[in-house]
Amino acid sequence: MANRRAEKMEETRARLMAAARAAFAEKGYAAASMDDLTAAVGLTRGALYHHFGDKRGLLMAVVTEMDAEMAARAHAIGQQCGSLWDALLAEGAAYIDMARDPEVQRIVLLDGPAVLGDPSQWPSQNSCLQTTTQALRTLMADGIVRPLDPEAAARLINGAALNAALWVAASSTPDAVLPKAQEAFRALACGLLA
Amino acid sequence: MANRRAEKMEETRARLMAAARAAFAEKGYAAASMDDLTAAVGLTRGALYHHFGDKRGLLMAVVTEMDAEMAARAHAIGQQCGSLWDALLAEGAAYIDMARDPEVQRIVLLDGPAVLGDPSQWPSQNSCLQTTTQALRTLMADGIVRPLDPEAAARLINGAALNAALWVAASSTPDAVLPKAQEAFRALACGLLA
DNA sequence: ATCGTCGCATACGGCCCGTATGTCAATTGG
DNA sequence: CCAATTGACATACGGGCCGTATGCGACGAT
Numbered sequence: 001m002a003n004r005r006a007e008k009m010e011e012t013r014a015r016l017m018a019a020a021r022a023a024f025a026e027k028g029y030a031a032a033s034m035d036d037l038t039a040a041v042g043l044t045r046g047a048l049y050h051h052f053g054d055k056r057g058l059l060m061a062v063v064t065e066m067d068a069e070m071a072a073r074a075h076a077i078g079q080q081c082g083s084l085w086d087a088l089l090a091e092g093a094a095y096i097d098m099a100r101d102p103e104v105q106r107i108v109l110l111d112g113p114a115v116l117g118d119p120s121q122w123p124s125q126n127s128c129l130q131t132t133t134q135a136l137r138t139l140m141a142d143g144i145v146r147p148l149d150p151e152a153a154a155r156l157i158n159g160a161a162l163n164a165a166l167w168v169a170a171s172s173t174p175d176a177v178l179p180k181a182q183e184a185f186r187a188l189a190c191g192l193l194a
Numbered sequence: 195m196a197n198r199r200a201e202k203m204e205e206t207r208a209r210l211m212a213a214a215r216a217a218f219a220e221k222g223y224a225a226a227s228m229d230d231l232t233a234a235v236g237l238t239r240g241a242l243y244h245h246f247g248d249k250r251g252l253l254m255a256v257v258t259e260m261d262a263e264m265a266a267r268a269h270a271i272g273q274q275c276g277s278l279w280d281a282l283l284a285e286g287a288a289y290i291d292m293a294r295d296p297e298v299q300r301i302v303l304l305d306g307p308a309v310l311g312d313p314s315q316w317p318s319q320n321s322c323l324q325t326t327t328q329a330l331r332t333l334m335a336d337g338i339v340r341p342l343d344p345e346a347a348a349r350l351i352n353g354a355a356l357n358a359a360l361w362v363a364a365s366s367t368p369d370a371v372l373p374k375a376q377e378a379f380r381a382l383a384c385g386l387l388a
Numbered sequence: 389a390t391c392g393t394c395g396c397a398t399a400c401g402g403c404c405c406g407t408a409t410g411t412c413a414a415t416t417g418g
Numbered sequence: 419c420c421a422a423t424t425g426a427c428a429t430a431c432g433g434g435c436c437g438t439a440t441g442c443g444a445c446g447a448t
Contacts, residue, residue, distance in 0.1 A: 009395070030224055030309075033435065045436085046397045054437070114308035115224075118364035148381055149374035152358070156378050159357020160350040167349045170312035180343035184350050187342055191385025203426070227404065239405085240428045248406070 013051050015041040020062050025103040029059055029111035056115060063112045064124040070098055070108070071127030078131075085144055088135050089189055092161045093182050095128065099165025100174060109162060120155070129154055136192075146194040153192055160188055207245050209235040214256050219297040223253055223305035250309060257306045258318040264292055264302070265321030272325075279338055282329050283383055286355045287376050289322060293359025294368060303356060314349070323348055330386075340388040347386055354382055 019041045023032040034045050034055060052058040077094045078087035099105055113119055119126045132154040139145040145153075164181040171177040213235045217226040228239050228249060246252040271288045272281035293299055307313055313320045326348040333339040339347070358375040365371040 012395085028308075035435075044397055047395075049437075050395060110308045113360075114222075114304045118360055120361060121364060146381060148378050152361070152371070152374040152378035153381070155361045155375070156354040156358050156382050159360075160354040160382070162357065163353025164346070164350050166307075166312060166353075167314065167346070170315060177346070180346040181349070184342050184346035187340060187347070188350050188354070188382050188385040191382040191387075193385075206426085229404075238428055241426075243406075244426060 012043065012047055016043065016048055016051060016058070017062055017065065020058050021066070021103060021107065024059065024062060024107050024111065028106060029055075029115055059107075059111065059115055060123070063108055063116065063122065066104060066108050067122070067124045067127055070095070070104065071131060073098065074128060075131055078135075084135055084139055084142075085193075088132070088139070088157075089186060091128075091132065091135075092157060092185055092189065095158070095161045096165045096168065096178070096181060096185065099162065100169050100178070102169070105166065105169050109166060129158055132158060143194055145192050148192070157189060157192075161185060206237065206241055210237065210242055210245060210252070211256055211259065214252050215260075215297060215301065218253065218256065218301050218305065222300060223309055253301075253305065253309055254317070257302055257310065257316065260298060260302050261316070261318040261321055264289070264298065265325060267292065268322060269325055272329075278329055278333055278336075282326065282333070282351075283380060285322075285326065285329075286351060286379055286383065289352070289355045290359045290362065290372070290375060290379065293356065294363050294372070296363070299360065299363050303360060323352055326352060337388055339386050342386070351383060351386075355379060 016038065019037050020032075023037045023040070027033075034048055038044050038048050048058060052061055074091040074094045078091045081087040081090050099109060112122075116122060120129055133150050136145060136148075136150045136153050136157075140147055140150065164185055168174050168177050168181050210232065213231050214226075217231045217234070221227075228242055232238050232242050242252060246255055268285045268288045272285045275281040275284050293303060306316075310316060314323055327344050330339060330342075330344045330347050330351075334341055334344065358379055362368050362371050362375050
């Protein structure tokens with residue numbers, strides 16, 4: 001069967017992406033050398049260009065993967081809440097929390113937008129944003145949130161959370177700052193209520 | 195007098211920064227060639243490294259300049275408002291509006307954070323953030339804004355505005371989207387009121 | 389068992405950055 | 419008024435990295 005070949009191919013692909021996550025997070029996108037990156041998993045640039053086309057393609061693959069992971073995690077946390085509104089708040093808080101991960105911060109929040117452009121136009125469609133928008137739409141229909149453009153509101157909410165996360169992560173005392181950021185986030189979000 | 199020499203030096207410095215603003219805005223930081231950039235104003239890389247140390251130093255100088263311009267402009271707009279609260283809202287809206295400028299967007303909002311790190315730790319101290327924080331502190335003392343960490347609230351407000359601006363700028367119909375973004379911003383900000 | 393396919397390695401050219409060195413004008417001191 | 423020095427800027431060099439073109443060897447089809 002042609003299975004053996006495909007399996008191995010998938011494995012090298014996964015190894016390259018894992019190495020990329022580590023290298024991009026540690027050195028930053030620009031300073032990460034493709035030679036070093038591939039050598040770290042016993043391959044060469046040939047494999048990389050075969051799978052991802054170019055350096056940017058590799059970053060896009062990594063960002064898409066991480067974006068999906070973040071969305072899944074936030075969604076799972078939201079599911080555990082009673083009301084949709086509480087779920088929205090919880091997802092925002094979870095988002096802030098996840099951005100404390102240096103890998104997420106550097107790759108998804110800093111280099112991603114700079115290299116790939118506006119997140120809302122990524123192939124992954126920025127899943128976090130999509131779920132938030134949908135939740136807001138429902139909440140507006142139920143009269144819980146005041147009528148606004150759902151996408152605009154989702155954008156601002158996510159933007160606030162994102163910057164809060166950056167602030168927390170860059171702080172010298174992240175654990176002390178985190179609750180302040182989350183409290184301010186909750187206060188801001190209440191501005192959306194009807 | 196030693197003046198003549200200093201004047202000429204300042205002029206070349208200004209010419210380099212102007213060329214850098216144009217090149218960084220058009221090509222992006224990574225893709226901007228220092229050879230091309232300096233040649234565009236009739237100089238060589240020698241002048242550049244003499245004045246700014248390295249490529250990053252040039253970006254830092256440009257960002258600092260633009261950041262100061264933005265802060266001054268926002269502050270001027272805020273001054274025209276009757277109440278401090280209105281001023282805060284107006285400054286936020288002005289911030290969103292300014293970020294529609296592709297130069298600001300690319301240099302200050304995208305490449306700046308990616309290359310120089312967290313904006314709140316820039317030498318320019320991100321003047322926008324500073325004024326916002328101070329205004330919030332006063333508003334809290336007056337009981338207009340509910341008690342929160344002023345820096346946290348300022349961070350989130352600015353973050354929301356920033357992302358709104360990116361969204362507007364990346365939109366295919368910026369003029370149609372701008373009012374939606376500004377309305378959503380005002381709604382969010384009301385969450386801070388006591 | 390042979391041939392084609394393709395995943396991956398190797399080789400090459402070119403761009404760009406940072407530094408070290410050179411040069412010439414302006415300034416200073418006598 | 420002139421020589422020495424400073425400093426702004428140009429030129430030259432080395433190294434690294436990316437993208438592409440080419441080569442090879444293994445796996446799968448027939």
